[in-house]
Amino acid sequence: MIDISAENVRDFVFIASSKFKRVSQKVDGIRVNSFYFDNGDAIQSKKQALTVLSHCSDAISFFSKEFGQYPFEEFDIVETYLTGGAMEYPQLIQMGVYGFNPDENYSGINSYMPFEIEGAVHEVGHQWWFSVVGNNEFKESFLDESLTSYSTAYYFEKKYGKYCSQGTFTQFRLHLYPDENQSLPINSSVDKFTSWSDYSMIIYRKGALVFEDLRQRVGEEKFLQILKTYFDRYKFKNASIDDFLSVIEEIDEENVENSIREALNSKNYFPENLIIPDDEKQVFYREMEKQRLLEQAKKYGLSLDSLAAKGLIGDKIYLIKPSSLSQHDKTQLEQLISSLKDSYKMQYNIDLIVKDDKDFSGEEVKIII
Structure with missing residues (x-):
């Protein structure tokens, strides 16, 4: 016989399975447990459970600070075969089967937040x-x-x-x-x-x-x-x-x-x-573009996009004009420089700095074209 009691709760639920694995951590004296299944890849499944555990623990601490202290000693996150969402109960939330990639960075302005993370934080909020x-x-x-x-x-x-x-x-x-x-x-x-x-x-x-x-x-x-x-x-x-x-x-x-x-x-x-206001929207969309360019730079290395990304985070970008060019090449180069300057200014509000090679010292320069 098992005697179970719960105080100060609006309903009561327990979920049991012989297949559950668990990872736990303590936050502000509260034990937070993440129960999960091995869904065919033990390492991946554990990483998913740890990711959800981390966000839920952060949310408990955050909501406690901003709204009022979580009044219980324990909180459980349970992966189940629930479909169509997630569900809140006192001191426990029920999640569906995890399907997100735990190695992705979901914090960026352009990032899609998996339902498993957003949904878990939402159900924590219901506490x-x-x-x-x-x-x-x-x-x-x-x-x-x-x-x-x-x-x-x-x-x-x-x-x-x-x-x-x-x-x-x-x-x-x-x-x-x-x-x-x-x-x-x-x-x-x-x-x-x-x-x-x-x-x-x-x-x-x-x-x-x-x-x-x-x-x-x-x-x-x-x-x-x-x-x-x-x-x-x-x-x-x-x-x-x-x-x-x-x-x-x-x-x-x-x-x-x-x-x-x-x-x-x-x-x-x-x-x-x-x-x-329109000006604040422009700030937002420019920030989106900055993050996109920085992500592109990480993946693909040096390119015109990665140069723009550097400029958006405050680095100076120099265009160095070689002196040993024919008149025809100089004319074409001037057209290219004018086009690049206009493009970077219009799209990113970046002012490219143009110098002749003989006048360029190279000091305090991070990006050179």
């Missing part, structure tokens, strides 16, 4: 917004799914930078356009949605956008204060949207609570204050 702070998930999905979606993007933003592919900027603001048609309000209950795509767009995207709206209106410090207060006040309790709005009203006295309430009730919510 705060579902497991500890509860709500009526059927009637007010905004409080658990929208907030967890935002928390996930917030984690990636802080871990990998503002322009990370899974961060708040890219996920919620970069492609922000007004709806042509009215949609259901964000505070709608689950039964009002007629398709998964509608639910996903409104709850996981628009709902999460409300939290970015709140953050930009009140500032980072007050935003985190609101979430910490909400977590502390409703820890191991059930909260409502009205409860969350009351916390906003308490901490911020600039009538932001009314704006957020209107956003949740709106059928065509479109926060114009979150539209990204």
